[in-house]
Amino acid sequence: MVDVAVVGGAGYIGGELLRMLIPHPDVTVVAATSDRLAGRRVDGNHPTLRGHTDLTYAPHDRLPDCDVLLLAAPGAAMSDAVRARVNAGAVLIDIGPELRLADPATYRRYYGGEHPSPELAAVAVPGLPELHRAALTKADTIAVPGCMATAAILALQPLAAAGLIGPDVLVDGRIGSSGSGSQAGEVNQHAERAGVLRVFAPSGHRHEAEIAQATGLSVRMGATGVDAVRGAQVLCRVTPADGLTELDIRTAYRARYADEPFVRVIAQRRGNYRLPEPKILLGTNYCDVGFSFDAAHGELVLIAALDNLGKGGAGNAVQCLNVRMGLPERRGLEFLGLHPI
Amino acid sequence: MVDVAVVGGAGYIGGELLRMLIPHPDVTVVAATSDRLAGRRVDGNHPTLRGHTDLTYAPHDRLPDCDVLLLAAPGAAMSDAVRARVNAGAVLIDIGPELRLADPATYRRYYGGEHPSPELAAVAVPGLPELHRAALTKADTIAVPGCMATAAILALQPLAAAGLIGPDVLVDGRIGSSGSGSQAGEVNQHAERAGVLRVFAPSGHRHEAEIAQATGLSVRMGATGVDAVRGAQVLCRVTPADGLTELDIRTAYRARYADEPFVRVIAQRRGNYRLPEPKILLGTNYCDVGFSFDAAHGELVLIAALDNLGKGGAGNAVQCLNVRMGLPERRGLEFLGLHPI
Amino acid sequence: MVDVAVVGGAGYIGGELLRMLIPHPDVTVVAATSDRLAGRRVDGNHPTLRGHTDLTYAPHDRLPDCDVLLLAAPGAAMSDAVRARVNAGAVLIDIGPELRLADPATYRRYYGGEHPSPELAAVAVPGLPELHRAALTKADTIAVPGCMATAAILALQPLAAAGLIGPDVLVDGRIGSSGSGSQAGEVNQHAERAGVLRVFAPSGHRHEAEIAQATGLSVRMGATGVDAVRGAQVLCRVTPADGLTELDIRTAYRARYADEPFVRVIAQRRGNYRLPEPKILLGTNYCDVGFSFDAAHGELVLIAALDNLGKGGAGNAVQCLNVRMGLPERRGLEFLGLHPI
Amino acid sequence: MVDVAVVGGAGYIGGELLRMLIPHPDVTVVAATSDRLAGRRVDGNHPTLRGHTDLTYAPHDRLPDCDVLLLAAPGAAMSDAVRARVNAGAVLIDIGPELRLADPATYRRYYGGEHPSPELAAVAVPGLPELHRAALTKADTIAVPGCMATAAILALQPLAAAGLIGPDVLVDGRIGSSGSGSQAGEVNQHAERAGVLRVFAPSGHRHEAEIAQATGLSVRMGATGVDAVRGAQVLCRVTPADGLTELDIRTAYRARYADEPFVRVIAQRRGNYRLPEPKILLGTNYCDVGFSFDAAHGELVLIAALDNLGKGGAGNAVQCLNVRMGLPERRGLEFLGLHPI
Structure with missing residues (x-):
């Protein structure tokens, strides 16, 4: 024991x-x-x-x-x-x-x-x-x-390490109210906090530093408090390497996470949960990682979700x-x- | 002015x-x-x-x-x-x-x-x-x-005054978090207050006294905090007078409230809003009053809803x-x- | 296996x-x-x-x-x-x-x-x-x-069997949207179902029959849909037997549930969770049972909560x-x- | 009439x-x-x-x-x-x-x-x-x-017209469930839609075209469904012109919107509502426009909020x-x- x-x-x-x-x-x-x-x-x-x-x-x-x-x-x-x-x-x-x-x-x-x-x-x-x-x-x-840093690092690191993305990333984090801790205060009062889209960090969020340290990327990050108690999600907008294909991305993620017990790659064609959604991860130790790649317009968005307390x-x-x-x-x-x- | x-x-x-x-x-x-x-x-x-x-x-x-x-x-x-x-x-x-x-x-x-x-x-x-x-x-x-007292009084008084109900009433109140005021505290912290069915007064709620004073009825009242910022609803369980019909109830309410600008009688056969629902009253000065009468089993429930801040x-x-x-x-x-x- | x-x-x-x-x-x-x-x-x-x-x-x-x-x-x-x-x-x-x-x-x-x-x-x-x-x-x-029947039976049966309560009970049930199943429809559309206090059964709820069958009591029951996905709670208003004390109630519940793995007796003096609250039971197999007894006014309310899917x-x-x-x-x-x- | x-x-x-x-x-x-x-x-x-x-x-x-x-x-x-x-x-x-x-x-x-x-x-x-x-x-x-297009155009146009921002903008939209209309369906069922952070458009959202047409900018836009019935918010990440100051931005917005009855410039130092928040705009015809400018790191985020049905x-x-x-x-x-x- x-x-x-x-x-x-x-x-x-x-x-x-x-x-x-x-x-x-x-x-x-x-x-x-x-x-x-x-x-x-x-x-x-x-x-x-x-x-x-x-x-x-x-x-x-x-x-x-x-x-x-x-x-x-x-x-x-x-x-x-x-x-x-x-x-x-x-x-x-x-x-x-x-x-x-x-x-x-x-x-x-x-x-x-x-x-x-x-x-x-x-x-x-x-x-x-x-x-x-x-x-x-x-x-x-x-x-x-940190909670959002963990999500972003797990989404970014495999592609960064494989040279599949450019050096810059813009991270958009969203997080529930338990992320501010259990201390009572006006900022977290139910009548003020319910139903919000509170852009508490339009830019310069602290987790920038952790993500940069772990991935070697140049990171800009903002974050919004949303109407949830638990749950965090990050959208990471990156530049795809020349000639990158969807298969390359899937392959890189799978190679990296095939044996990981708590990272799942979620990137489906349809369904309400085709991309990582914190709602279904509450209480778990999973980080779901997914992506959307519009090759025609060169837009690659990596998405990860987890329970901020998990x-x-x-x-x-x-x-x-x-x-x-x-x-x-x-x-x-x-x-x-x-x-x- | x-x-x-x-x-x-x-x-x-x-x-x-x-x-x-x-x-x-x-x-x-x-x-x-x-x-x-x-x-x-x-x-x-x-x-x-x-x-x-x-x-x-x-x-x-x-x-x-x-x-x-x-x-x-x-x-x-x-x-x-x-x-x-x-x-x-x-x-x-x-x-x-x-x-x-x-x-x-x-x-x-x-x-x-x-x-x-x-x-x-x-x-x-x-x-x-x-x-x-x-x-x-x-x-x-x-x-x-008080907010729930207002709702209960408006539901009960016309029938009580017309002798259509017995002397006892059981009131079940439900209310959003703004009812506890704007002071921050653990009781109203978002992570604790979201999603609750908090029976803060199983019986003996203070509004008993106001309702009794206004209607002459003997009142027992409990109340539950629900996951809403605004809104209050009361269910008033009363005993119908002998031979009471649904038409008697409608007639009594309509006679009483026909010219009232802020009381509406809501008792429809179907629809999501067939009975008073605070959700659609937020920001208004309406009190919607309705009822359900199961004559076969002698069950009469009077229901009223309003915005507790309205x-x-x-x-x-x-x-x-x-x-x-x-x-x-x-x-x-x-x-x-x-x-x- | x-x-x-x-x-x-x-x-x-x-x-x-x-x-x-x-x-x-x-x-x-x-x-x-x-x-x-x-x-x-x-x-x-x-x-x-x-x-x-x-x-x-x-x-x-x-x-x-x-x-x-x-x-x-x-x-x-x-x-x-x-x-x-x-x-x-x-x-x-x-x-x-x-x-x-x-x-x-x-x-x-x-x-x-x-x-x-x-x-x-x-x-x-x-x-x-x-x-x-x-x-x-x-x-x-x-x-x-049924989900609310289970909660009510577990709250009522020990006291009914011990002769501590009168023969009549009024049950007030509250339930989240998953209780209506996974079929889509206007009744459960998010914009209509969010924030509701929908009294879908003012009286005569079907679970009356199950509770009566299990407890031998005469049961009246109503139910309200509340803004939650999971969770159910029942308030059971009963008449205490003459001379009943709070200790009698605690003793009866504890005798009955001391060895039960999934029933907990919750009746504390203070705290946000002093009475059974479905919010903290989501995903579990617990039924929390509690009560409030105002001996001076003869008011006894039994409360039970569970996850309707659990x-x-x-x-x-x-x-x-x-x-x-x-x-x-x-x-x-x-x-x-x-x-x- | x-x-x-x-x-x-x-x-x-x-x-x-x-x-x-x-x-x-x-x-x-x-x-x-x-x-x-x-x-x-x-x-x-x-x-x-x-x-x-x-x-x-x-x-x-x-x-x-x-x-x-x-x-x-x-x-x-x-x-x-x-x-x-x-x-x-x-x-x-x-x-x-x-x-x-x-x-x-x-x-x-x-x-x-x-x-x-x-x-x-x-x-x-x-x-x-x-x-x-x-x-x-x-x-x-x-x-x-469109709803999010309106918000983005009102945030971007004054600065774009005044030459205060570069030609590219990244728009991150967030919207409540009423944005998908009143037709029932699994996508909008309460149990599926409550509590979501549903990235329904990681990139390529249709409102790109409207925003580009109105502002002359090159627009990339994604959108997420959030747990709200009404309300939309956009974050517009733009490149500030050389030497731009916060005062320049305030001046440009105020010059443009001083006489507008339904656009308010919201960019305060503190408070829960220091930036545009749809929560307080439900039912109104306001579009609140604000911004955050980190001059040291060249990060300018324009934010707008409105009621998508308003x-x-x-x-x-x-x-x-x-x-x-x-x-x-x-x-x-x-x-x-x-x-x-």
């Missing part, structure tokens, strides 16, 4: 980690931390856990001995309690943004201020098994990418944990998703 | 009042108050007013001279600033709950604590033109009823203002509603 | 059965039938199955040899193809309405016309393990109850299959549900 | 026209046609008209004498009945797509097949008062542009009618919109 502590267990990512890990047959959740809710039952604010655990929140500074730390709280990677556990040998899997960017200057540009721990960011392995599986099997520090966050972190600890990679992530929903 | 001040202009009822009154041809909005937003433009947090006003919020204690005070802030009726204006002759139309219940003991039971101003509650005329039009033409203090609040208040000030009753309330929406 | 055929595999219940059974470790899906889609892949209209099956639809009259027939098409139980399989020894689990009511006169009242097979209905065991587990272990014909249909059918075939009862039904969603 | 006939009155655009024209003080609706519903009341399928009209549908070939024909049915402009009325002097305002494109080759590329009436398309004046007000005052044939269809047609018939331009279009909603 792998002993796991969830740091920042009270938020939406924390809750999703607990939903996946509490029934995980090879994992024991030894702690979930929350200063605000310390002493309260975790099924109090995560009602889907009712009947499945008697766990209560521990304060952040009371981290027990464990094999893996899953961090779902901003800045947690740099806290004393976490550092102590890491020094004692715990593997660290961080779902927050701090360790994702290896270059401190890029961090400054997108997050403002100095990087809190450039040395830690320098050694972190990106938590994307599709690109870094081998390194993840022995990584001590893993930095899970493959875009907690699910991906659990997949990394499985890879790192030598567990079957699908373990705890078997849910197929719901249709209709 | 009637000079009107909106006390508590920054909330959802306040915004709806401004939306109706700023284009009202016989009204001048001389002030909208908000302590929190004092000095800021009213179209800042009420974006539909953009291009229609340059008004800024005044603090609550800076109420200018005016003919009518519309109160959309809890406790405002008892504030010094409002009392001063009332003493100077302003008509008071209160949309808050304090003045709705004439009996202090009933107030205590439903709101807890002593009534802040029993003498004011004793003289307030209920702000429901369908029942109190004559009194409203000369009322100094008007207490607009006929259930701000719209009804504007109708009262029109009645009180001798203006055409429909003025400022002409919107027909949207379908589809 | 148990060989299972899904008759009527193309609808929403059919799709949910396939989602649960295809990964079920003790089951092989030997056929899914659909005349309309015969020859087409089942993951064509059930996109969550992509990557998990290569199954194609068979026509209804081509049922292969199998151990269990799961029927998700109206009237299927009486079809020649099904009868032939049953005669060859297959167990029949019907999710349609025909076999639920043992009394032909009751069937006539609620469905109109003569019962298509009273002798079959007479021998069918109700597909509710919580009430009929022993009988289900050797039943040849199982009739899974415990209200396909999930319950799979649970019956597990019970009947001697498999672990939770097998294939482990999903905990999502929060937020 | 202007006598108006609505051809194709039973659809969503038809219903919206009737909602605006029935209360219009200068207009008499002399007919609404529908072959399918001939003889039925128009408030039967347009429930917001209840209490406001006794009109019934006429068959398409029974068009009475009238001053203006508003066409909301595909191909209606070419029908014999319409031609007869036009020959008798009626002004034709077409909301369908056939007369929008002046160039038959472009029509062929985007719609397939030969243009049904190139001579009619050649003389039609585009129904966009902001660009063609003078011509509209005497036009006999008016072609109202300024994107019926509302715009009524505005054209007002202009053409010499009526006050805002008449019948005064609704401010709702917030929250």
